[in-house]
Amino acid sequence: MINSLNAAILVIGNEILSGSTQDANISFIAKRLAARGVELTEVRIVRDVETQIVGTLNDLRSKYKYVFTTGGIGPTHDDITAECVSKAFGVPHVIHQGVRQEMEELYKARGVELNAARLRMATMPEGCELVKNPVSGPPGFKMGNVFVMAGVPKIMQGMFEHVETMLEAGKPMLARTVRCNQREGDIAEALGTVQKAYPDIDIGSYPHMFQTPSLSLILRGTDEAQLAAATAEVAALVKARGEEPEIV
Numbered sequence: 001m002i003n004s005l006n007a008a009i010l011v012i013g014n015e016i017l018s019g020s021t022q023d024a025n026i027s028f029i030a031k032r033l034a035a036r037g038v039e040l041t042e043v044r045i046v047r048d049v050e051t052q053i054v055g056t057l058n059d060l061r062s063k064y065k066y067v068f069t070t071g072g073i074g075p076t077h078d079d080i081t082a083e084c085v086s087k088a089f090g091v092p093h094v095i096h097q098g099v100r101q102e103m104e105e106l107y108k109a110r111g112v113e114l115n116a117a118r119l120r121m122a123t124m125p126e127g128c129e130l131v132k133n134p135v136s137g138p139p140g141f142k143m144g145n146v147f148v149m150a151g152v153p154k155i156m157q158g159m160f161e162h163v164e165t166m167l168e169a170g171k172p173m174l175a176r177t178v179r180c181n182q183r184e185g186d187i188a189e190a191l192g193t194v195q196k197a198y199p200d201i202d203i204g205s206y207p208h209m210f211q212t213p214s215l216s217l218i219l220r221g222t223d224e225a226q227l228a229a230a231t232a233e234v235a236a237l238v239k240a241r242g243e244e245p246e247i248v
Helices: 014-018 025-036 050-063 081-089 097-110 116-122 153-166 184-197 224-239
Strands: 006-012 039-046 066-070 093-095 123-125 129-131 140-143 146-149 174-180 202-207 215-221
Touching (some): 006 025, 006 050, 025 066, 025 153, 039 050, 050 081, 081 123, 081 146, 093 097, 097 116, 116 123, 129 153, 140 153, 146 153, 174 224, 184 202, 184 224, 215 224
Parallel strands (some): 006 039, 006 066
Antiparallel strands (some): 129 140, 140 146, 174 215, 202 215
16 A cells, blocks of 8 residues: 655765765664654665756656755755755755844854855745754755755754654554564565555564574554454464564
């Protein structure tokens, strides 16, 4: 069953693809969306290249209810996300006067110059809606169904608190885990049969090398009754192999 409340994440930044920075935002956003009943369906990572950002953004925003971007809204030359969003939506890229005024006051209080580089953080697509930044000041923004946030995890998480208030709510994603010491290859066929019987429940198998229990069978879905029934069947197939599973 396709969830109409679905979403994609677009991670922007050369540093992610080069391996110099590890992304910590995908997991955070995914968990918060699941709790709100929004299904994260796709994640893409692109370089700080205008054609890649614009093309990928237009593709994703045409497919999903929501698109969340992280990265590329700072003061440096490669922070081009805001400009690319403007081009994707075909609107002028302008200085938001309200943000400029707030930044002037903020930086004056800090004894920092609001130079041309920092003013880039006040330049946004015309007509966008601001996303509050309680951590460092300069905001993100919302344009259409696209939410543009910082790449720094602490700042992104602060912005997401505001973003979350703009999202519709669906049925929260529920999860159950069956822990056991079975080999994946031994239970794969039986597990596949359970999956076919419960198409609306996502069943994943995750082995843990050199650990006990060595296998986690994780079931996810929005229907509590179906989830309970599917979990019982997965537990039963483990019991049939002579092991008492742990269910959490």
